[in-house]
Amino acid sequence: MNSQAMKSFEHLEGLSEAIFKRLYQQPATALAVFRRMLPNLAKTFVMAMLFNPDPVPVSSLEAFVRPDQNRLKEEAFGKLRQLYIVTERQGTFALDATFKVELRKALTGGGSPGSFGLPCDTEDKNRVDISFLDRYAAEQWESILHFMVGNETQSSQRPSEGVVRLLLHGKLMEQNRASGTVITQLGFSFLLQEVNSQVWTLLLLYLDMAEQLRMDPVDILHFLFLLGSLELGQDYDMKSLTPTQKGMLEDLRDYGIVYQRKSSSRRFYPTRLATGLTSEIRSLRSPAATLANATPGNDENGFLIIETNYHSPLQIAVLNLFARLISRFPNLVTARITRESIRQAIGKGITAEQIIDYMTANAHPQLRKNSPVLPPTVVDQIRLWQIEGERMKVTSGYLFKEFATNAEFNAVCKYADDIGVLVWIDKNKGMLFVSKHEQIADYIRKRAQSNR
Amino acid sequence: MDKVDGTEHYNFKAPADLATLQVIILDTNPLAWATFEKSSSLSFPAALSQLLIFANAHLAFSQSNRCAVIANHIDGVHFLSPADPGTDHRDPGEADLTPEDLKEIANQNASKYRVFRLLEDEVRASYRRLIKNTTPEAVMACPNSSYLAGALSAALTYINRICFGGTGGRSSGVPGDEKSKVNSAGGKVDETGRTMHAKILVVSVTPDPANQYIPVMNSIFAAQRLKVPIDVCKLRDSTVFLQQAADATGGVYMEPEHPQGLIQYLMMGFLPDHLARQSLILPTKVDVDFRAACFCHKKVLDIGFVCSVCLSIFCEPPQGAVCSTCQVKLDVTSLENIGKPVVLPPKKKKKKKAIDSLPESGVASAAESPVPTE
Structure with a gap:
């Protein structure tokens, strides 16, 4: 899955618990959330717990994971908690009851009729192919x-x-x-x-x-x-x-x-x-290309259409975003990729990866015979032009400071590092900066309780 | 602050995670299943249903994941899914259905995800076709027959075509074939040129086909080269070959203690894909039985004879002292004493004669000399 699609899903992650609980009432949704919004390891955990009638002790799940993969494990658990798929009670993990039932239905086909769409039972007189x-x-x-x-x-x-x-x-x-x-x-x-x-x-x-x-x-x-x-x-x-x-x-x-x-x-x-909504298969650039590719036996035509389409203003407008157009013929456009044109594109919030992806996806069949498709020098240069401007990096996050004891500070630092949210620490000042705070706050609270 | 650099250059992509092809090799020997059912109360239909749920779970992981099911039958190897393009795709039971039944089926279909449904329908229909073409006499004639070597080779050739060829090949009916085209056209390929990862799961109720030792081992080494783990779910009779298969290819080997709960074993042990396995500790057999089968009588051996040139294994010195595999003439003169309870080198005998006066010493030295043990 690409990062952009992922990002659009981050929006969904912010929904409230009540909404998630209601979302999981449909097998199709439970399946789609499972497929699109969980990291691989989290999917594995869900499947391991799905047909287990009892809650699983946290310790046995932890023993299931290699000790050096702590970060991935915490990421998986974090995501499962965030989407309210697992609940933790007295040292055991249990899948959300609704989610469990509906995902089981999705896998076994035991849902109510129409839970994956109700096909028409009569013939359509104006059937379309x-x-x-x-x-x-x-x-x-x-x-x-x-x-x-x-x-x-x-x-x-x-x-x-x-x-x-x-x-x-x-x-x-x-x-x-x-x-x-x-x-x-x-x-x-x-x-x-x-x-x-x-x-x-x-x-x-x-x-x-x-x-x-x-x-x-x-x-x-x-x-x-x-x-x-x-x-x-x-x-x-x-x-x-x-x-x-x-x-x-x-x-x-x-x-x-x-x-x-x-x-x-x-x-x-x-x-x-x-x-294609719940699939994460990489679709190609233009709808025409996606469709042509997905229709068996049609690939050749599809590509030809893209190529001749370069005189379409849409394609040219897109090219114009990152290349300087030089000449334009009925079936051919020449453009030059320059430092200025790339910097301009980056200024507009377009990334080098997007440009490279776009060019790869729309490469001419002749160019496609090469491996890699684009000449590496060109790809590298575009990336270098992007990096030129990256002297400062902005990370939004949260600062934790004024810890009661040094031991607590160290424990929190270690935990933050384990779950992969640690961005920066200053041991002398006793401060740390993290990209996400929910789990850290939880951890500090738990620590305080257990110490009491 | 965002004005400094509002762009999103930092979302560099994680290395492409490829989809996984799961090939399930299922024993369909009716007699072996009947025997197994008596001892375990897990019937074949129940096992098949649980396996299909497992396949669905695999397909649920990712849209581009694919699944193939191969039957290891009494008369050979059959693809249950994707079905052979030339065969009759109709379900043999379908002709007897009334329109009401068909409506009922359509209703049921609406409650199932289409990718899952296509696979299930295809597997069940192919299986019914397979059983219809199997006569009781044929079943009685070969109670334990298994085409393990054939099934493994069929799986590996299929994997080779799908994961490295990228041409789609056999039309599967599962909407995945188109995707392999997308892959070859501009999709993800890892550094070895593979477009998909693959793993094989062998669900076995038949004993080792000892006469297929060589082809089975060859398949195992081929799988090792292709980096395809062979997982083994051994429901009945421990087996030597499959233990070695799982061990050599880094697969999971399990002999479920409670076969009724097959689904939990499948979901927990066999489902994790390539990526997840890197971070999981999966159950596998520690003490693998590494015994080999001899080339002459296909018996599983503890100790045998090995050709010094081609490393073929024999349970007794080959006839005429010629290796049956590489035709080399072997020197078997030094083998004369082997197999006898006590091996006494000729030198020692001479010494013994020299100190013959001591009555007990002969017995003692015999006890200390190396004895080939079982």
Whole structure:
């Protein structure tokens, strides 16, 4: 999984315990949370405990892990606690009862009918096939991207009001008196993300906005996670959806995530953008490329389309972010990557990794024959240009000071180091700086109790 | 403060963690399972269900994880999933179903995640097809037959194609084949050129096929080279070959004491993938039985004869003193005394004669000389 997608999930981690407990009431959600939000070792722990009827003593889990991997273990436990998946009681770990039941249901298929989508039981007279859905999704999604870089002539339709509102809400675009809506730096950075992260970014913005509109976030998340587990090319019945979710369908249709022939239709088809929601497979840059790649036997065509598409203003606008355009022909654009152009891109909040990823993902088949795809000198130089500006590093975090005893200070330092949140210490002044404070505070409290 | 450098250059990526391919080799010998069920009350259907949950759990770890199931049957090796592209994919039981039944099935399907469902349906349908084509006479004819070597080679060739070829190959029906294409097109590849990690789980109820010693060992060494751990869940009869397989490839070896609770053994011991195993202490056998089988009569040996050229193992000096593997002429003259209860070097005998006057000494020296023990 890439760091951007991870980051969008950090937003979810901040939800309250009550919301998590309700989220886990659906097997699809329990499965998606398990798959997308847990580190590998945490998944292993969950599976080890899943079919164990009794709570597991902490000591036996600790004996399960190599002593030199303490940091990973603490990270795993930390995450499980943070998402309220495990509860710790009298020296034993137990999985959250709801989570346990629902994840078991997901694995054994014992959930209620429709817990992974209710397929329509009647034949659709206007049945659509997968290639149609792919085309539809690509059209809708690219029309949003085109709109963002401000070229609406390319695609026939302008995205709906809802989409524009969302882009403005997320500050991906802003209202400008002179020229209407224009893209922001955040928006440019958004353009360089992979499609899957773009979809999530937009959906999380949607979630954020929906909360202001008093829609139930649990309902929304259930539906999003459910969409991720649906089958491409299958039509689903709306009747198992809640009213909120039915309302969402209209918005999701605008994004190209689901397809409905008309809004009164009771059936909907998820597109590839939806079924990829809970997958962490690296999708390629443009929706067209993702779709072409995922359709068997179509790879060649897909790549050709990308290449000829370089005359599309969207692609050129993206290239223009980090390269200086020199000449432009109907089927070819030449651009030069220079120190200035890269520094400019970095100034806009685009990282060297994003640029390199973008170029790798969109490389011409001829270039793709090389291994590595991009010449190492170019990659290194771009990274070096980025590092030039990195003389200072900002880490947000928390300062702990004025410890009662030296022993306590040392113990806390050791614990912070073990769980991997320690950023800086000064032994003489008795201060330490950590990136996360919850577990440390817990630890200090426990220590104080046990000493009493 | 953020104005100093608001960019996010520090999120350097962790090294690419590749997905895992899990190959399950399952004994489907009906007679062996029937015998096992009597002693343990774990039936084959129950074991299969638990294995499928295990496979689902593996697939739940990551979208790109994949799973293959191979049946080690009485007449050979069969892929249960992905099924052979040429075969009839219909479930043999399906023809008898009424429309109501089909509706019921569709309803059940809606409660299952599609990736899990596809795998389960395929495995169950292939298994029913396999059993349908198996006659009772054939089962009675070979109560303990096992094609372990064939199953291991089939698994390894499949792994080789999926994890190193990247072409997708066999159409699996599991939405994973497309992904291997994405991998080859621009996805993650580690320094050895592999696009996926792999591990093999052998669930065995049949005894060692001693006549397959050489191919089994070859498979084990091939697995070792490919860095594919072979995990062994031995439900009945301890086995020499599989212990060695797990030991040589760094896999997990377990003989569940309570086979009814198979699922817990699977989830705890066998599920952790490549990445998790680096930080876990997994149960494995400490005292591995390293005995080999002889090449001539396929018996498992404690002590045997080894060809000095090709290291072939024999339980007795080969016929005509010619090694059956490399055809070298062996000098067996020095072997004449071997196998007799006491080996007395000729030199000592002479000495003994010299001090023959001492009556007890002969007995004493015989007791001290090396005795080949069992």
